[in-house]
Amino acid sequence: MRIAQISIILAVTLVPLVWIGCHPQAEAAKETALPVPGRPLKGQIVSIDAERGTLLVDHEEIPDYMPQMVMEFQVSPADLANVVEGQRIRARLIEQGEGVFRLAHIWPIEDVGASRVSSSAAALRQDTTIRGRSVYRSVGEDLPSFALYDQTGEVVDISRYRGKYILLNFIYTRCPIATMCPAAVNLMEAVQHDVNEAGRSEELELISITFDPEFDTPGVLREYAEARGIDTSNYSFMTGPETAIKDLLRQFGVLAQVQGPLIQHTLATLLIDPKGHIIDRADGSQWAVEQFVHKVLR
Numbered sequence: 032m033r034i035a036q037i038s039i040i041l042a043v044t045l046v047p048l049v050w051i052g053c054h055p056q057a058e059a060a061k062e063t064a065l066p067v068p069g070r071p072l073k074g075q076i077v078s079i080d081a082e083r084g085t086l087l088v089d090h091e092e093i094p095d096y097m098p099q100m101v102m103e104f105q106v107s108p109a110d111l112a113n114v115v116e117g118q119r120i121r122a123r124l125i126e127q128g129e130g131v132f133r134l135a136h137i138w139p140i141e142d143v144g145a146s147r148v149s150s151s152a153a154a155l156r157q158d159t160t161i162r163g164r165s166v167y168r169s170v171g172e173d174l175p176s177f178a179l180y181d182q183t184g185e186v187v188d189i190s191r192y193r194g195k196y197i198l199l200n201f202i203y204t205r206c207p208i209a210t211m212c213p214a215a216v217n218l219m220e221a222v223q224h225d226v227n228e229a230g231r232s233e234e235l236e237l238i239s240i241t242f243d244p245e246f247d248t249p250g251v252l253r254e255y256a257e258a259r260g261i262d263t264s265n266y267s268f269m270t271g272p273e274t275a276i277k278d279l280l281r282q283f284g285v286l287a288q289v290q291g292p293l294i295q296h297t298l299a300t301l302l303i304d305p306k307g308h309i310i311d312r313a314d315g316s317q318w319a320v321e322q323f324v325h326k327v328l329r
Contacts, residue, residue, distance in 0.1 A: 064273065065205065065289055067136055067245045069123030070096060076118045077101060084111060086134060093124065104134040109257065110250035113184035118142065136248045144186040151178035151188070152275035159278040167284045170312055174303045175282050179240065179271035182252035187267065192236045196327045197303040198222055201285055203243035203294055204255045214316040215239075215298055216259070221320045223266055226327055234305075235327055237266040240279060242287050242294050244270045302326060 074090030085103050092099045105127070106114075114120065119141040122134040139145055155177050159166055168175065174197070178188040189197075198219060206212035219237050226235045241247035247255075252268035270276075280287055287296040302311040302323050311326060 064245060065243060065292070065294060067123055069125040069135060071121065072124040072134065073121045073140070074119070076114055076116055076120060079111065079114065079116055081111060084108065086111070086114065088120070088134070097124075102132070104132050106134050106137070107250055107254055109182075109253035110134070110137045110248075113137070113250050113253065114139075135250075136246060137250055138248055139180075139184060144180075144184075147186050147188075148178055148180065148271050148275075151176070152272040152278075155275050155278045159281055162282070166281050168282050168309060170309050172309055174307045174309060175279070177271075177275060177279060179269040179275065180249045181267040181269055182249055182256055182263065184249040187269065193307055194305045195233075196235045196305060197238060198235065198300065198323055198327075199238045199240070199303065200298065200300040201242055201280065201283075201287075201296070202239045203241050203296075204247050204251055205243060206294070208293075211296075211298060211316055215300065216261070218300070218316065218318065218320060219266065220261060222323050222327075223262065225320060225324045227262075229328055231328060232265055235265060238269055239267075240269045240276065242276070242280075242296055244273050244276050 070093055072088075072090050072093060074088040077087040077089050079086055080103075084105060084107075086106050087101060087103050089101045090097075090099065104124075114137065118139055120137050121140050122137040125133045125135055127133050155175060158175060174189065176189060178186055181187050200215050200219065202212035202215055204212075216239060219239065223232075223235070223237055226232055241252065247268075247270050249270060252270060256263050256266075256268055283299060283301060285297050285299050287294055289295070298314065298316050300313045300318065300323070301309055304310045311323065313322060
């Protein structure tokens with residue numbers, strides 16, 4: 032699949048973008064949901080067995096499949112690390128064999144954190160609507176307010192990082208193209224490394240927000256980071272409601288849409304200064320690490 036250079040006009044600003052495939056007429060708000068395996072399940076965690084890697088869950092009826100009951104499920108180590116007893120969750124039920132079931136793609140629901148994320152998404156939706164044709168935030172404008180889950184399941188309000196530089200991009204864990212999301216993460220890590228080597232790690236936060244929120248739940252993002260040995264001391268992988276993700280894509284001028292088994296998307300990396308101003312932007316996945324390191328360390 033080739034990578035073609037395109038440009039789009041958002042408001043009166045011309046923004047260079049890199050697009051996989053030939054879809055120059057596509058808009059940022061296109062559908063971005065790929066199928067997620069398993070059946071939807073809602074329930075409450077009764078207990079956690081860390082040694083066996085299981086959750087005991089009192090789950091609601093799954094129509095045409097399973098009645099309400101309390102049963103045990105296998106879960107990934109990353110999900111096991113994120114959940115707590117008594118927590119209400121939604122997840123995907125995956126049958127692994129006769130009488131063996133696994134829960135994956137776990138989301139917390141009906142708690143204070145979920146309410147904060149939902150309220151933030153509603154405010155971001157309103158902001159996107161009000162901005163109208165001026166929705167795109169160019170270099171020199173402020174970062175929008177938003178709150179998402181990080182890879183530990185914690186709700187993170189972006190205002191937490193005021194006073195630090197923020198390097199932000201979008202990726203998804205199912206991305207199979209080495210020159211796209213994997214390359215973008217490698218560049219983020221390279222910036223992190225150089226800033227850390229200069230002894231200035233406390234001045235920088237790195238954030239990768241998923242294009243694929245229903246699949247990339249906090250546990251999936253945690254597993255992704257751990258499998259790659261990524262230093263998450265100041266590098267967070269974030270997810271949240273699809274509406275919030277779409278609004279952020281629009282405000283940052285990033286395109287994404289489903290085509291077959293892939294999310295076709297452009298790439299953009301933004302640097303935000305300690306006052307919350309967007310001060311630099313690189314499109315594509317072949318930018319120079321020094322472009323951002325220099326501005327953080329100067």
